[in-house]
Amino acid sequence: MIPASFEYARAESVDHAIDLLSGDEHAKILAGGHSLLPLMRLRLARPSMLVDIGRIGDLSYIREDGDEIAIGALTRHHDVANSAVLHGLCPIVAYTAGEIGDPQVRHVGTIGGSVSHCDPASDMPTVLLALGASMVVRGPGGASRTVGAADFFKGLFEPDLASNEVLAEIRVPKAGGRGWSYIKFHRRAQDWALVGVAALNGDRPAVALTNMGETPIRAAAVEKALAGGADPATAAQAAAEGTSPPSDAFASAEYRQELAKVLVRRALQEAMSG
Ligand SMILES: Cc1cc2nc3c(=O)[nH]c(=O)nc-3n(C[C@H](O)[C@H](O)[C@H](O)COP(=O)(O)OP(=O)(O)OC[C@H]3O[C@@H](n4cnc5c(N)ncnc54)[C@H](O)[C@@H]3O)c2cc1C
Incomplete structure (x- = not known):
């Protein structure tokens, strides 16, 4: 589809962008356009003006x-x-x-x-x-x-x-000394994640999840289990706690919750071996 009509302005600096945005509450920033433009083509976003920050070199x-x-x-x-x-x-x-x-x-x-x-x-x-x-x-x-x-x-x-x-x-x-892992499970190479897991080892291991709720979320129950001395395989069993993943054409919520347990275990094992 073709986007609804909009004004276009190129910002020369961050302050200039803020001035342009302040003059029109329905204006939106355009950076790479790889998320915003598809939404505009579907008319799920209809900004009155695009403030293009793409040429602000010092950003x-x-x-x-x-x-x-x-x-x-x-x-x-x-x-x-x-x-x-x-x-x-x-x-x-x-x-x-x-x-x-x-x-x-x-x-x-x-x-x-x-x-x-x-x-x-x-x-x-x-x-x-x-x-x-x-x-x-x-x-x-x-x-x-x-x-x-x-x-x-x-x-x-x-x-x-x-x-x-x-x-x-x-x-x-800086986290150069911490073991880490990001595992993205997708159906085809270069697809979006059905589920993703970020794990970082260290004094307080951290685990966060992609596509398991309305925002990225910390796997708090997993982190708590690890802090209590659980091994990765046991802690990973708590990966679905507190999550509310979507169901869509590619996977149900229940599938994502089971998948999260497997991926968290693998991510923790990878992070802790590094
Ligand atoms: C085919 C395809 C595959 C993709 N696959 C993945 C993937 O596997 N994983 C993944 O994570 N992403 C994926 N993306 C999304 C990609 O990473 C986008 O680049 C990113 O989501 C948006 O960046 P952008 O610079 O294009 O932002 P834009 O589309 O320009 O902007 C996105 C939103 O952020 C706002 N915005 C942008 N910059 C700023 C700023 N500095 N301050 C305030 N607001 C701002 C805009 O107003 C808009 O609302 C994919 C995109 C495409 C088209």
Whole structure:
């Protein structure tokens, strides 16, 4: 289908984008367009204006910053997947970016778009949740706030972003010494995840799930079992607790819940062997 008509404006800077957004509450940011444009073609989204941030060069970077790595929101999945900084200091993020879609998607889609779109089937939000990453959000008047991943993913396609705010940066803790795993179960190579699992070993092992609820979720019962001394196979039996996965043409909710138990066990075993 053809999208409904809309205005188009190219933002020259983050502040310019915020000004444009503040002038029209039905405007939306356009980054890679790989999630927004399909929705517009189906007329599930009808923004009055697209504010294109795709040419703001200083929103695309990956750099060390103290105990964290700062990733500009406009950084393409391809650049995240191939970042030497991330491969050395937070490899689960680089690996997962390489699991998103196909090369064309990875060369155009952005980490900020993936996070802001808040699709529960997306891969990167789950990994950011397991890591305890944070999002730097900029708003009118030079305002800036930092939101933890646990609070940022508020609901189905509902990030903690006002209509005139821009996600500027994603900050991930250095985790180079932690064993890790991201397992994405899909029917065909390059499909979206039926279920995905991110696991990180360490003093407090972390497990988060893709496509098992309206947002990415922590597998809290699994984490609690591990903290109590359970082995991975036993802890993984709790993977479905507190989940509410969708039923669709590809899998029922019950199938996803059984699958989650298997994938959590495998992910934990992989993370703990690394
Ligand atoms: C064929 C195909 C396969 C795919 N497969 C996968 C997959 O396997 N796994 C996966 O996780 N994803 C997949 N995706 C989605 C892909 O990762 C998208 O790139 C991503 O979801 C959105 O990024 P984008 O830059 O294209 O954002 P856009 O489509 O431009 O924007 C998405 C939403 O986020 C908002 N937004 C974007 N940037 C910002 C910002 N900086 N601040 C505030 N709001 C912002 C927009 O207004 C819009 O609402 C696939 C997409 C396609 C087309």
